[in-house]
Amino acid sequence: MTIATVARRAQVSRQTVSNVLNSPHVVREETRRRVREAIDALGYRASQAARQMRTGRSRLIAVRIEPTRDGINGSVLDRFLHGLTETADAAGYRAMLYTAADATAEIATFDDLLSAYDLDGFVLTGTDHGDPRTAWLAERGVPFVTFGRPWDDPDAHPWVDVDGAAGTAQATRHLLAVGHRRIGFIGWPAGSGVGDDRRAGWREALRAAGVDPTGLDRETVDGIAEGERLAVDLLTAASPPTALVCASDSLALGALQAARAATPSIGTAAPAAAPSAGTAAPAAAPAVPVIGFDDTPVAAAVGLTSVSQPLGDAAARCVDLLTAVLDGPPRTPAPVLLQPSLVLRHTA
């Protein structure tokens, strides 16, 4: 069934059907209705391939599905993907998946996707300083949005992000509010945008409360074992922290073990944790409160208090920004910074 089938049925020319589809306003009301009826009756859908051939647009957006990393932080991705697919759908776009082992491979894939499939745009996740992927895309004028700020230049391209600093600051203030002063931070090595951002939130919140953060933080690559090691290190120091904020749930999980092992005597002011009404939590509050980041399923399962990112929203805004570039005037839409929220459970 083609546009001609519909035209015959509605007693109009093919052109009129095309107009009803693409520029409804130029067709007389009554004719438009008749054509619409024919379309519905026939169950006609325009062929993307033919349309794409003519217009050069595929109505396809690409998003990378990364190899799951440690299995804990990896599981945030499917929430994002679901939101993305749903919103894209509503905007008349479809999401296409691709994988890539590294940035170089990813750029090669861009090229392939662009030249073979005529992709309309890309959604990139996890950007970093001097990301070669964004440079490549920008250079060629390919529309894209990143979930994650361009750390070098906030105006480089459209982006959506979650305010990580606000998240760790909120976590820190929560601990301050219940009486803690010496609050430690376990994060990633300096130099990564997200990592530095999350550390900054903690540091500033502490400073604002008149606490000197010096010596209260440690850094490591992500992982449960690493988190535990650093927490032990921190808790056995000269004047140890009485509570811990972590840059990820993995680190927090490790820290939690160290915290549970720590004797309550360490804390100077360790108030009782609020009994949460959430899902069942396997264990009691640790001697040293711990807060994680990402609100992964694991956090929910073990009762870990964690900073939660609005992933569905983030995905939706990514699509909004991308379609604004694709369908709207050629100006860069304003970036979106979303606020995370603290999900209180048993560990803080």
Next chain:
Amino acid sequence: MTIATVARRAQVSRQTVSNVLNSPHVVREETRRRVREAIDALGYRASQAARQMRTGRSRLIAVRIEPTRDGINGSVLDRFLHGLTETADAAGYRAMLYTAADATAEIATFDDLLSAYDLDGFVLTGTDHGDPRTAWLAERGVPFVTFGRPWDDPDAHPWVDVDGAAGTAQATRHLLAVGHRRIGFIGWPAGSGVGDDRRAGWREALRAAGVDPTGLDRETVDGIAEGERLAVDLLTAASPPTALVCASDSLALGALQAARAATPSIGTAAPAAAPSAGTAAPAAAPAVPVIGFDDTPVAAAVGLTSVSQPLGDAAARCVDLLTAVLDGPPRTPAPVLLQPSLVLRHTA
């Protein structure tokens, strides 16, 4: 750049270039090489849209991304998707995502995807008795594979699945081997294919060991709280089980809490759990050993012994089967039943 650009550069006709691409064997060796060189030099890629228009094939396969359910079992999906994308890629296909609230909506989406985007095939996950989706697709001769058996008729269509019964049987045998006899099972309500399968594995393993499974199992909808409730129910019964096998990690997590609360005196023969060398586990072995199913990140994090499904393999085999249908002769490829493995951690 089109096929004509390549033809000019290689000093051949457009048709010859097309032949090199689609039927290399009909082109003389030397010519083929010259064309290949031109293609590489120019960085030429055939336009999918044009090819699709001509052939009616899109080289696109669709897969649904479901709204994450309880956040625990949901996180298996991204591993599957990653494997799928990677294997599809290697076979020259790309994966497209779609969502649907229910089976009816999903069928409507099939229709849309098929008529507008000319999708080549579908990968369906989580089939059940009398699935309307498979019926719809089969009726129209649309190629598809399911990850999950067609419980009504094993020959209905190509499928890939993991042998759930073998998984629970293995878990049960593991517990039997370390001395347990009365091993309980917490599963889903009878009637679901997967649920019944997993229960059957436990039941048969017990019977094979000469233990009567009567009264040792309970059923409920999935969830942590539900798992805990049923475990308590089971453990406070007249002659309680000394170990528990669960149909999911969610149920197992709940059961684990009940098991930790249970006094060791309940067990008749509770041997010490093997200290696992895996990732750090937050707590000691419970009085009553518990084994989960799916090996989710949560299981790894809390040290829960669990039955692991080879998701990457499963995804790869799904693509294999689908491409066999798409590219090969029109006969239904044999189904694939993969074996799960037991990942030993601290809880059993």
Next chain:
DNA sequence: TTGTAGGCGTTATCAG
């Protein structure tokens, strides 16, 4: 407002 004439890049058919 409607109809007619191209052409997007590819592959299939059919002569040479």
Next chain:
DNA sequence: CTGATAACGCCTACAA
């Protein structure tokens, strides 16, 4: 083995 020609379904002019 190579070269010409038509057609896939749609959209964008342009003319009526």
